[in-house]
Amino acid sequence: MSFFTSLSGMKNAETDLRVISHNIANAETAGFKKSNANFSDLVASGSASDPRRTPGIGATVASINQDFSLGPIEQTGRSLDIAINGGGFFATANPISGDLNFTRNGGFVLNASGQLTDSNGDLVQSFPVDANGNATSNVPGNTVVPITNAAGSGLSSITIDRRGVVTAAYSDGTTQPVAEIALASFASTNGLRSLGQSKWEQTGASGPAEFGEPGIGNFGELLSGTLERSNVDLAEEMVALLTAQRNFQANARAIDTATAISQTVLNLQR
Structure with a gap:
């Protein structure tokens, strides 16, 4: 024995x-x-x-x-690098199946179609906003930045503030809020299933995702130009x-x- x-x-x-x-x-x-x-x-x-x-x-x-637990925040200076200073996860959707995954890695890119994606091509989820940058719905969808504005001017830059509002600037000097990054939380984060690539998916043990706006309730604010490193x-x-x-x-x-x-x-x- x-x-x-x-x-x-x-x-x-x-x-x-x-x-x-x-x-x-x-x-x-x-x-x-x-x-x-x-x-x-x-x-x-x-x-x-x-x-x-x-x-x-x-x-x-x-x-x-x-x-x-929160990992150290590192400055990158890149406007589409976003860290969550507090609780919550970014939500990304598979462009083919539409399945949602969740991550703390906010290293995003803009593709040729104006879609905000992660490094794997999954689509970052956000809330639609009005002309003042206020969310008009609590149901998230794909983040799409118009490549040209109504006047036909091309996109020159993108900024994301601490509330998660994505603002597009155009070559004619105009700016336009286009979306607000959505964050997700779970009743039990330990119930999430790790998928690799710093991503997780919800399970019965984690409970369903609850979406909210950055900086409200238990959701952390967003820090543009930074990334959360490993803890x-x-x-x-x-x-x-x-x-x-x-x-x-x-x-x-x-x-x-x-x-x-x-x-x-x-x-x-x-």
Whole structure:
């Protein structure tokens, strides 16, 4: 039994190492959120067993939870780089299926059709606005910036303020608010399913997305010209890496000890 107990410890240490390695590998990934592995013990017991003589039989992975705490904000100077200073997620839609994903990575670009997208081509979601930049609906849709205005002048620049209002400036000197970036929140962020590329999708455990305007309620304001970096602390991860390595080595040594004891017992039987 000691073999299987130590084996479960080795498997858990390996899982811990994989989680830590994934964190370290994404230390420079914008919008990345680190994960933590949690473990629980296993006990072989029944209703008729003596609780004072019940041995443990190892450990198992209880959960791998993501830490959605705010990462450091880095200045980029690029107007379409946006960080959320507080709670919420950007929502992006797959241009083919329309499925929504959610991200903290606000590195956006404008395509040739005037659509605001992320680096993967998914469409950034926003609310329609009136001439004063006030949202006219709480149902988000694709963000489209007119390439030319009514006078036929071409687009010269785009700005996004802390309220998420996207304003287009044209070559004739006119400006026009075109949308307000929508933010999403969830009843349980730990219930979100990670998709990679700093994106998540909602699940039954997370609850449905609730959309709102930046800077209102629990939604953070937007910081233009900045990006949120990974919230991985390399010093913490290196200490955790050494601890996981020691745990693996200790369980391996326990297997060596169990093997030596078994060999001794076998020799006594000869």
